[in-house]
Amino acid sequence: MNFTFTEDQLLFQESVRDFLVNEVTAESIRALWETDTGRSDALWEQLTELGLTAMTVPEAMGGLGMTALDFILIAQECGYVALPAPLVHIALVAVPLLDQLSGDSGEAIKQQWLPAIAEGRAKVMVGLEQNVFVEDAHTADLLILQKGQALYALTPEQFSYTLNESVDPSRKLYSISWQTSDANLIAEGGQAQCLIDGAMNRGALGVAAEALGLSQRMIDMTVSYTADRQQFGKPIGSFQAVKHLMANVAVKLEFSKTPVYKAAYAVAEQLLSANVNVSHAKLAATEVAQLAAKNTMQCHGAMGYTWEVDLQIFMKKAWVYNNAWGVVSWHQGRVSDFVFADQAAIGAGSTFVA
């Protein structure tokens, strides 16, 4: 029993954080808002050079063969800087899905796309019906789209897309018009369902980890703002009301981290408890992100309501993640199914046996 990350994992997280905090600034994010795609090839190259696009790609495919658990601290840091790039989606959702394809056609797809992803040459995005829209379809080299109990792989010439602007200017959501065809079919029936369920879990896990980072960032920004901002002759951060608004966020955040790490472990180890662990993680992490948005906004006063103050970059992402990769009620439902089942493994001593 060892519920801690290794030195290496923590050191890598640190180096990635250092890079991201320096490279992905509020200024660079706002600059991307003004571009057509809202995405930066240069940034993607840098992420590739850091080995982040290759992390979850199997070694046989030119990757580092790491798991969702290895990647989870990185996803957290991507949230901390509100990374305007689909790294978490590709590393946690697309790559493992491709990697689980079987049969000759499956092998072919893997061979074609996984090394390309690892080398940063290709972006593959997954569109599941539960998500309604498809992220980053405009810069995707391949889309994996769900239709009922089947999955199809489409290249850009095989679909057209319409942008649906999100309140988060960094978020690029598209409605896709496309046709199913046997040529594009990559999985169906039980096998497809299995891939879809796995993708939902990993997508929700990624968003949960990002939500932890977003919450921490909103806390950090607000702690420094309230230390500088003076009213009534002292920093507003010295007022008990402001302190307690922030402390309440800190408490929730502290108790949302370990559920996310447990879920990452469960996904990586394919534990039976993965579904309930992921839903717990998603609910806890997005809930603290909502509270962080609400309380840090309040501590910023009118400043927090402006376009120019950077809080909005993180607050709006926190909002939209509340219903991304499974709405709140869907995750609640998965938790109740587990908790209220006959002979449910709950109570003292059950945490690590399920």
Add this chain to the structure above:
Amino acid sequence: MNFTFTEDQLLFQESVRDFLVNEVTAESIRALWETDTGRSDALWEQLTELGLTAMTVPEAMGGLGMTALDFILIAQECGYVALPAPLVHIALVAVPLLDQLSGDSGEAIKQQWLPAIAEGRAKVMVGLEQNVFVEDAHTADLLILQKGQALYALTPEQFSYTLNESVDPSRKLYSISWQTSDANLIAEGGQAQCLIDGAMNRGALGVAAEALGLSQRMIDMTVSYTADRQQFGKPIGSFQAVKHLMANVAVKLEFSKTPVYKAAYAVAEQLLSANVNVSHAKLAATEVAQLAAKNTMQCHGAMGYTWEVDLQIFMKKAWVYNNAWGVVSWHQGRVSDFVFADQAAIGAGSTFVA
């Protein structure tokens, strides 16, 4: 349109408050806890002399012929002192129920009991199935008991009772063993149902009004405690955290009063909106009472957790009222039935038309 009480109503409330605050002290309440019945005939005489037992009794029956609206401010004051006597129950529930009995037998019962109640000679308590237990059966001269869609009137020799101790030592709850008999039948079928529904509404209304008084009392006690209690060299009431705990109660209380008054008006005027108005009042008033108990307890620190500090007298009553006269979900259900009905009269301008 005049949503205010008359000078007379407010003056009477004041004089009743003065009396109650002087006569019904924490000491006298604690003294009653040590007695067998927990009730005081002397107190009941005083309430009678004030005309309170006669208020809702029709003038023809020797009463003052007043309505639930006239009585509501009095019920509030009964809550303010945690009156250890069934005045609100008798005035708001028993008397109107008796008064609505019809037919010769009904007339006879009215003639026998209403003047006796007005003169303080008799106590009549109502036991509805929804309340599970019957209050004050041990000092009742007559019980009106529900069995399904029928009501029966029983005198003490016709039933036996078993005490079920409540967390609130002032509350006397009994399980009753008794037999239905045609001789005791006072109403059945639709007529009985109508009496039962009316009694539920008036019982819930009374508890809602008492909950307002309880909340105000908990606020007042805590404001003075936190003004006296010093820590870190100043009154704890000067700390923002303590102020905001109390302010949150004050806000909720401010917005719970008018729903109770509206409900009292609706009951008195037999408006169609009485059901939803009463349930709104009950939910709002008991919710603020729960918050008041929670926050004033916190402001009292360990003191609030002791038997000797008087906060418990009001806090425990606030707790038990949450599920008295219709559990929370029952009242929520009545509100949803109204709100979600087709053509529901909601929205701007609808408040006083329903």
Add this chain to the structure above:
Amino acid sequence: MDLNYTEQQVAFRAEVRQWLADNVPVEPLPSFDTAEGFQAHREWEAKLYEGHWGMITWPEEMGGRGADLLQWLIFEEEYYAAGAPLRVNQNGIFLLGPTMMEYGTEAQKQRFLTGMATGKDIWCQAWSEPNAGSDMAAIRAKAELSNDGQHYIINGQKTWSTRAVWADWAFGMFRTDPESERHRGLSFILVPLDLEGISVRPIPQLDGLPGFAEIFFDNVKVPVDCLLGEEDKGWSVAMATAGFERGLMLRSPARFQQTAKRLVELYKENQATADADPAVKNAVIKAYMDAEAYTLLTYQTACRLVQGGKIGPESSTNKIFWSELDRDMHATAMSILGARAELLAHAPAAENVGNWLDGWLFSQSGPIYAGTNEIQRNIIAERMLGMPR
């Protein structure tokens, strides 16, 4: 207590409803945080004035109808029920207007109130400064009497001035006694925004629109007859305004009743998905109940005032209640809308869900402006409950 409307009140409601039915634009106006939207709303104010609906509680000679507060509530109910445009001049008619009634000279009333009622003059507030937000007594912007005693020379900066970008006039507080500190030595002055030396910098808000602005004053010469109340006594005048702001007029209950109603409809349209989260149904009925409670308390207060009563410190509870109610209602709508909640109004797949998003964004400002809810809680604890400072 009598909760029936009088015949006159019923007739008045019918008259309002008829006029609105005939005049409210079918297509909702563009947001008044845009240039064209502001102009459209300005024209709507003029249209209201034509019907003598500009500010019905004012005397007829000032463009009103001498209506009482209950008629005002009825008017507001019909106004929101008809989906009429937001009042672009609310700072003038709801905040400055009542203050001027109390503190203005006859000349000022004639001059300014009519301008408000007609919609000719749109007003903005000039209270906050970069270092005077929650702590309003820290105001530093100076107004010095000119040597000839004819003008105030204003220098300094104001901020968070809502709708200042296109407004005609600003009202606010300036330090007329340079030696003074805190609440003393401030004066309440009315400033035409077209004067030389004034520059306005728009501040884009969360939705990107310039809903408020900074105002810079560089030796701006304001005629002395723009002083409201006594010189150096501006604080008490301002407190009156704050009273109205927190109190009866800033936010009509009707507004929240309509939001609650729309929330109920949204819930019914999406009941299957909405009920999946059991918390949603409770949240919806709570929205209804809280909007009702706000309405009931407002009616009670109005009745008290009509009978000669006064607004007390308990009015501080209003601001907290409606601002949290508004935010909670929109948060509930966001949950019901699920994955589509984040779409901007013009997104192809939005199908009007965007109105809820706009409302959600706007609701974020409620707990902050007009005195943050933390400040309000202090006021409630100290002035209403009498807790130690």
Add this chain to the structure above:
Amino acid sequence: MDLNYTEQQVAFRAEVRQWLADNVPVEPLPSFDTAEGFQAHREWEAKLYEGHWGMITWPEEMGGRGADLLQWLIFEEEYYAAGAPLRVNQNGIFLLGPTMMEYGTEAQKQRFLTGMATGKDIWCQAWSEPNAGSDMAAIRAKAELSNDGQHYIINGQKTWSTRAVWADWAFGMFRTDPESERHRGLSFILVPLDLEGISVRPIPQLDGLPGFAEIFFDNVKVPVDCLLGEEDKGWSVAMATAGFERGLMLRSPARFQQTAKRLVELYKENQATADADPAVKNAVIKAYMDAEAYTLLTYQTACRLVQGGKIGPESSTNKIFWSELDRDMHATAMSILGARAELLAHAPAAENVGNWLDGWLFSQSGPIYAGTNEIQRNIIAERMLGMPR
């Protein structure tokens, strides 16, 4: 990261489970806030010691097993799952014990730790004073060194001392430097409660039972070898204890996991009525999730400590989290129980619902004792987030 128990851990769990199955009393013991209940719990502590389960994390020579924190968590899980009695000596084994490990002399360890593990000496705390609650640095109770230097002469009053009514020893802080103020000049002293000059006044709690007490000291002569740590340096010793109290040991996650489990069962038994209020179902699954979260964080901390890490200021979040979780879980149970929720355990119609009421009453103290949650929030804001004092 490896979330599988080792073979040794699995074997250890089996051993604990077996012993508890053989020894846990079938009938729950009476409350240890009663004389007979206290005695029964004292005997249970002795029984635990027989099996060497008194305090397993201590060295064998002190009555322990030299177990690590993970074994301790496993032990606690089995302990609560078996419904074993509450630890009447938790002040000793969970709070004073660890402090003594760090600050005690060898002689003190030998003498006191064994006494705790055997259950011979039951300890209570003597921190708070009538005017030193949240503000512990305001302590005034004096301890003066006797002329012969052999004793401290203690005078003063302590209060809110849990289980002091029947305890054998008290540990707490006293002012040894009469000139000193605030945190300086305090000493951590151990006091036998049978000494002359000590009188204990029980304080009945919400349920009427004397769960805590006031302790009056009138020229009480305490031998100097009862000083823990350095004279006048008691504050740092006390902070260590507070650290354990807020941190790992005071409240085992297992306790709340079991409460959550019982809540799930209560919900299932009453589902029809419970589901009438949609909020209840969410509250129940939240109880499960929060109890899990508390368990996970505790395991992570234990693993860190086992690897040589230290408890940081983030441990202040524990106390807020479990105290609110405990209160919320019991509040949910109260809603499920409806009209029967208010019945005392011995009421004829109670049928065990009374346990929930007892739990509800006890849960009221959680947000208050061991440093109110308001104080905890200050600590979190200042020490964990680094906000200005």
